[in-house]
Amino acid sequence: MRRGSLPVRKLVSTVVTVTLLLATASCTGRSPEDRFGPVDEDPYSESALRYGMAPVPHPDLTYQPDVVLVGGGGRSVRSVTADGLTWRIDGVAPRADDLAPGKIMFVTGRGVGRVLDLQREQGDLLVTIGPVTVTDVIRDGTLEKQxxxxxxxxxxxxxxxxxxxxxxxxxxxxxxxxxxxRGAPLGLAPLPPRPxxxxxxxxxxxxxxxxxxxxxxxxxxxxxxxxxxxxxxxxxxxxxxxxxxxxxxxxxxxxxxxxxxxxxxxxxxxxxxxxxxxxxxxxxxxxxxxxxxxxxxxxxxxxxxxxxxxxxxxxxxxxxxxxxxxxxxxxxxxxxxxxxxxxxxxxxxxxxxxxxxxxxxxxxxxxxxxxxxxxxxxxxxxxxxxxxxxxxxxxxxxxxxxxxxxxxxxxxxxxxxxxxxxxxxxxxxxxxxxxxxxxxxxxxxxxxxxxxxxxxxxxxxxxxxxxxxxxxxxxxxxxxxxxxxxxxxxxxxxxx
Structure with a gap:
């Protein structure tokens, strides 16, 4: 019994340590990488249907240099206006800080466009986008499906x-x-509230x-x-x-x-x-x-x-x-x-x-x-x-x-x-x-x-x-x- 007690105590100690670490992590919040990291996405999932699927880097495709791939896809989107032009993005989403007027935001397949206006509000970004052509977004690649x-x-x-x-x-x-x-509205007063x-x-x-x-x-x-x-x-x-x-x-x-x-x-x-x-x-x-x-x-x-x-x-x-x-x-x-x-x-x-x-x-x-x-x-x-x-x-x-x-x-x-x-x-x-x-x-x-x-x-x-x-x-x-x-x-x- 005594010879087995030490491993048992070590196991209990390990379990307690892991539990405390998990509890600490849950209290302090997950990192943006954990919250918005890549996952296998179902195109008919709730977030994908509402906001679109996330772009994923691929070795056979090159984006234009001013394209910002905001991480997290639909998980980083808080809401979008009825006209589809103003997106509320989680302010700590990966690469969200790289957004600026004139850049091209690519957060999902339904949220891609040239940034016309950028506002900060309660930790989120309100991004109003304008039109882009497909060649504004993609520099090199072949897309096809039959x-x-x-x-x-x-x-x-x-x-x-x-x-x-x-x-x-x-x-x-x-x-x-x-x-x-930074820390203040960026450039323009916001567009009027829209549903x-x-x-x-x-x-x-x-x-x-x-x-x-x-x-x-x-x-x-x-x-x-x-x-x-x-x-x-x-x-x-x-x-x-x-x-x-x-x-x-x-x-x-x-x-x-x-x-x-x-x-x-x-x-x-x-x-x-x-x-x-x-x-x-x-x-x-x-x-x-x-x-x-x-x-x-x-x-x-x-x-x-x-x-x-x-x-x-x-x-x-x-x-x-x-x-x-x-x-x-x-x-x-x-x-x-x-x-x-x-x-x-x-x-x-x-x-x-x-x-x-x-x-x-x-x-x-x-x-x-x-x-x-x-x-x-x-x-x-x-x-x-x-x-x-x-x-x-x-x-x-x-x-x-x-x-x-x-x-x-x-x-x-x-x-x-x-x-x-x-x-x-x-x-x-x-x-x-x-x-x-x-x-x-x-x-x-x-x-x-x-x-x-x-x-x-x-x-x-x-x-x-x-x-x-x-x-x-x-x-x-x-x-x-x-x-x-x-x-x-x-x-x-x-x-x-």
Whole structure:
């Protein structure tokens, strides 16, 4: 017993020592390396879905020298505003002290951008970022992935974004603080308070804004769609527009050398088509011309490629233009067309080329569906833009490869007054593709930010910057009954 007592005492002593050390560590707090150290990250984990995945250094990829990889990924993020532009970062996160206006913050795949403003608040950093291109971030590397299944997306909703009431937001902009230095606000007074970004939702989403009501969805068999409901000043417009597809997949390749793109390819397959319906009416109403950003985006996380967190994001915009020749009338209709088997483009040797397998067929005729009581000539044009981005993605700011399909359908009906035999009907459908490498940021957000930047004489930012070609026309056709009726004219002409 006595011979065994010494080892037992040593073991007890060791256990007590380790316990005390652990207790001391828990009291004093873990080091930043322990709190924010690298871990295997699930792209569908709670922090990754809300804030994005963290970038990880990789030997086969070189970042630009002014890029700051803030450690910890989503664990170092306290919150982000609904517009995705101001990030609250833990002030002791690794390399957070290297952030400064003009640098590029890369904390997650959703939190990457050029630092426009930096504030200190209660131990945290409030970082407002602006747009960057993918070559602003990456100097050398080849990113590619095949067979990306576009299904089960994550919906990111903006809640009440700052563009919901841009005039009020602009009026609330701060003036320069004049305070500079560590321990004090850095450079500018903070932007006005904005709501935080709601949690992402698996599947579809529905958002209400001050401009219109939207419900959008992306699913395996239906496609990217938006429903719109405009009811203002005695003008009512209801409708739905969709880019349909069936079991879509995507492939991409991006090679960057010395900060320049040398090769880029993006292809999306899935048997694409367009479907739409509308109903408009006015009773002593007014004509409208409105751009309706849809404050929901759908994202498929791709994990990391050479340590770079990427996502395939689908976003939409609706434009509505009316040309009602009287103060009273109604018009309704709908149609469906198959469009293409695949959509995409390639870039090599300084030249772009579309890669689109067209397969246009009419399924449901729009002109045969037109109905209404047009007291005067009634014209309506609805545009539906669906954009696919592969790269970095905050809510209103995206950078990487993109392909955007713009579908515009127009209708006209001649006045029923004075035309007892037949009312002329005209329909038009135009489909264009835009593609390239670059960034985009919603125009209303740009306007608000630039008013803020002008106060401190910082150069304004542009709403987009891209390497790309002119839009490629996939289809353009019109039909008028009776043929040659001048009153109905070109149903797409008054959209411009």
């Amino acid at each position: 067979g990306i299944v576009i299904e089960n997306p994550v919906a990111y909703q903006a809640g009440e974004p700052l563009w919901a009431a841009p005039e009020e937001a602009a009026d609330a902009l701060p003036t320069p603080s004049g305070k500079v230095g 935080e970004q709601p949690a992402p939702i698996r599947g579809g989403g529905e958002v209400k804004s001050v401009v219109a009501n939207f419900s959008t969805g992306v699913s395996l068999n239906s496609g990217a769609s938006v429903s719109f409901n405009y009811d203002r000043n005695n003008t009512k417009l209801f409708g739905r527009a969709a880019l349909t597809f069936d079991r879509p997949t995507a492939d991409f390749h991006l090679t960057i050398k010395g900060g320049s793109v040398t090769r880029a390819d993006l292809s999306i397959s899935g048997g694409f088509g367009v479907r739409y319906s509308f109903e408009a009416g006015l009773d002593d109403g007014q004509n409208i011309r409105a751009v309706l950003p849809v404050p929901v985006e759908f994202s498929i996380p791709l994990g990391t490629v050479l340590g770079v967190p990427l996502a395939l994001t689908i976003s939409q915009t609706v434009t509505v233009t009316t040309a009602f020749g009287a103060k009273l009338g109604t018009i309704k209709g709908g149609g469906e067309f198959s469009l293409a088997g695949s959509l995409g483009y390639g870039y090599a040797n300084g030249a772009f080329g579309p890669q689109i397998s067209k397969n246009f067929q009419r399924k449901d005729s729009l002109i045969n569906s037109l109905r209404g009581v047009p007291v005067g000539v009634m014209g309506l044009v609805v545009g539906h833009n669906v954009r696919f981005d592969v790269g970095f993605s905050a809510f209103v700011l995206k950078a990487g490869l993109f392909f955007e399909l713009s579908t515009t359908y127009g209708t006209t009906m001649g006045s029923a007054m004075g035309s007892p035999v037949a009312v002329c009907r005209g329909v038009g459908l135009g489909v264009w593709a835009s593609y390239g490498i670059g960034y985009t940021i919603l125009e209303p957000v740009v306007n608000v930010i630039n008013k803020f930047l002008s106060l401190v004489k910082i150069s304004p930012i542009d709403s987009s910057g891209k390497l790309g070609s002119k839009p490629y026309r996939i289809h353009h056709a019109q039909e008028i009954i009776p043929p040659g009726t001048a009153l109905c004219g070109d149903p797409l002409s008054f959209a411009n």
